[in-house]
Amino acid sequence: MPIALKTDECLHTFGRSVAGRDDMLCGQLRLTLPDPMLATGYFGDILIAFMRQYPDIHLRIDDSLQVFDLAKREADVAIRFTAAPPPHLIGRKLGTLHQAVYGARDYVAQHRPHDADSDARWIAWGEPDGCPEWIKETPFPHLKQLGHFNSPQIQLAMIKQGGGIGYIPA
Numbered sequence: 640m641p642i643a644l645k646t647d648e649c650l651h652t653f654g655r656s657v658a659g660r661d662d663m664l665c666g667q668l669r670l671t672l673p674d675p676m677l678a679t680g681y682f683g684d685i686l687i688a689f690m691r692q693y694p695d696i697h698l699r700i701d702d703s704l705q706v707f708d709l710a711k712r713e714a715d716v717a718i719r720f721t722a723a724p725p726p727h728l729i730g731r732k733l734g735t736l737h738q739a740v741y742g743a744r745d746y747v748a749q750h751r752p753h754d755a756d757s758d759a760r761w762i763a764w765g766e767p768d769g770c771p772e773w774i775k776e777t778p779f780p781h782l783k784q785l786g787h788f789n790s791p792q793i794q795l796a797m798i799k800q801g802g803g804i805g806y807i808p809a
Contacts (some may be wrong), residue, residue: 665695671714674791675702682718740777741795742804752779752804760785762797762805777806 707714724730750759763784765771785803788794794805
């Protein structure tokens with residue numbers, strides 16, 4: 640098995656070195672983002688300008704929280720929410736993510752999340768077990784979780800429909 644893994648890595652290294660010698664700006668560029676809102680909202684204009692400037696490059700966008708192996712060319716560029724990229728990758732800060740607690744007015748008026756005996760619920764994300772650190776750091780650490788939705792778009796829809804409160808990007 641160790642020899643097979645070493646051989647696999649050598650083949651991928653060879654492939655990257657051969658691909659790196661090509662001066663033509665064409666082919667597929669695979670970009671992975673943790674959420675489609677980044678592609679449509681924050682980077683939309685940049686991506687459209689890139690595609691117009693380089694019409695021979697086919698841009699493929701994968702919106703996923705899955706970790707792609709860049710060394711094996713599972714993706715060419717990965718945008719992730721982290722302050723510490725793995726040591727074998729080059730990371731660059733693109734901005735600061737601000738988050739806030741949101742709730743529909745009627746839901747907040749009816750369930751009063753500030754009250755110690757509130758029956759308000761979190762539209763949560765992350766791991767469903769226990770109380771995640773992000774809940775402990777909010778003004779409402781006493782509230783229980785309604786469900787887990789690892790997409791800010793789904794969370795926002797659930798919040799707008801009065802399903803609970805959420806801690807989502809501002």
